[in-house]
Amino acid sequence: MEKLSALLNSGQARTAFIATYANPTCPLCGGKGLLVKENEWQVLQPKDRSGGITRTASEEVFCSCVKEGYAKQKREWERERLKENAPLGTNPDCIWCWGGGWVSRQGMAVLCSAPGCAKEGREAMRRGEKVIRSRGVKTEMTFDSIMKVKGIEESLEAAQEWAKGSLCFVVICGGTGNGKTHLAHAAVGEACKRGDDARLFVVADLLADMRRRMGDNSLEDFVAQVKDTPFLALDDLGMELQTDWAQARLEEILNYRYANYLFTLITTNLNPDSLSERLKSRFSDPGVCRLVLNTASDYRRR
Ligand SMILES: [Zn+2]
Numbered sequence: 351m352e353k354l355s356a357l358l359n360s361g362q363a364r365t366a367f368i369a370t371y372a373n374p375t376c377p378l379c380g381g382k383g384l385l386v387k388e389n390e391w392q393v394l395q396p397k398d399r400s401g402g403i404t405r406t407a408s409e410e411v412f413c414s415c416v417k418e419g420y421a422k423q424k425r426e427w428e429r430e431r432l433k434e435n436a437p438l439g440t441n442p443d444c445i446w447c448w449g450g451g452w453v454s455r456q457g458m459a460v461l462c463s464a465p466g467c468a469k470e471g472r473e474a475m476r477r478g479e480k481v482i483r484s485r486g487v488k489t490e491m492t493f494d495s496i497m498k499v500k501g502i503e504e505s506l507e508a509a510q511e512w513a514k515g516s517l518c519f520v521v522i523c524g525g526t527g528n529g530k531t532h533l534a535h536a537a538v539g540e541a542c543k544r545g546d547d548a549r550l551f552v553v554a555d556l557l558a559d560m561r562r563r564m565g566d567n568s569l570e571d572f573v574a575q576v577k578d579t580p581f582l583a584l585d586d587l588g589m590e591l592q593t594d595w596a597q598a599r600l601e602e603i604l605n606y607r608y609a610n611y612l613f614t615l616i617t618t619n620l621n622p623d624s625l626s627e628r629l630k631s632r633f634s635d636p637g638v639c640r641l642v643l644n645t646a647s648d649y650r651r652r
C-alpha cells in the first residue's frame with residue numbers, strides 16, 4: 351500500500367484515483383473517498399522539553415471503499431493476465447479457476463478439472479493427437495519436414511492448396527519414393543490440425559480392408575464413411591485398378607466424391623498417360639482440380 355500513500359499526496363492523481371474506485375454510496379465517506387484520521391495521543395520523547403503528551407495533526411486517509419475498489423480491480427487485472435496465459439482448452443468463464451486454467455491443490459498448481467475446462471481440454475487435445483494417428487497419418491511427415499528437392503515444387507504447392515481447402519481434387523503422379531507419400535501425409539495432417547475430418551488410406555490397405563469387411567457385413571457402412579470423409583487422401587494408387595472388383599469400388603468412391611465436391615487427393619506411380627480416361631477426364635477442370643507430375647528423383651536414396 352506504499353503506492354497508495356504516495357497517491358494521497360499528489361492532488362490530480364488522487365482525485366482520479368478516488369473517482370475510479372470510491373463507492374459513491376459508501377456510508378463511511380459518502381463517496382468522497384477520504385476520511386480524516388485523528389492520530390493517537392503520543393507520549394513525547396523525554397528529550398522534548400515540553401514534556402507531557404500531545405498528538406500529531408490529523409491526516410487524510412483513503413476510505414476502505416477506495417482500497418477495496420482498487421483491490422478488486424487488481425484481482426481483475428490478475429485474472430486477465432492469467433486468462434491470457436491460460437492453457438488451451440480453458441473455459442474463460444470458469445468460476446473454479448476464473449478462466450486461468452489452473453487451481454491450487456495442496457499447494458500445487460494443477461489444471462482446472464471443472465467440466466469443460468483446462469483438464470478436459472488437455473485430454474481432448476491428447477485424443478486429438480491420437481485421432482490424427484488413427485487416421486492413417488504419420489504426424490512426423492509434415493510440409494516442413496519434406497525435402498524440398500528439385501521437381502517437387504508443383505506437387506508440394508498442389509498438396510498445400512488441397513490441405514487449405516482451395517483445390518478440391520489433386521492427383522500427384524511420379525516415380526516411387528520421391529516424396530508423394532510424404533506429401534499426402536503432410537496434407538492430411540495439416541487438414542486434421544485445422545480441425546477438418548481428414549483421412550489417409552494406402553489404396554492396397556483400403557481394398558484389403560474392404561474385402562475383409564465383405565465377410566462381416568460392415569462393408570457398405572465402411573464404404574459410405576470413406577465416400578463421405580470431408581478430406582480423403584488415397585496413397586499409392588496403382589495396379590489394384592486392374593481387378594474389376596477393386597476398380598469398380600474405387601470408381602464408385604471417386605465418382606461420388608467428384609459429384610459432391612469432396613476434397614480428394616490421390617498419389618500414384620502410374621504415368622499420367624496410363625491413368626484411365628475416366629479418371630483423367632475428372633481432372634480436366636483446372637479451377638478445382640490439378641494433375642501434377644512430381645519429377646523429383648527417388649529421395650530415399652540420397
Ligand atoms: Zn468510502
Ligand SMILES: [Zn+2]
Nearest residue numbers: 444447462467
Ligand atoms: Zn476452470
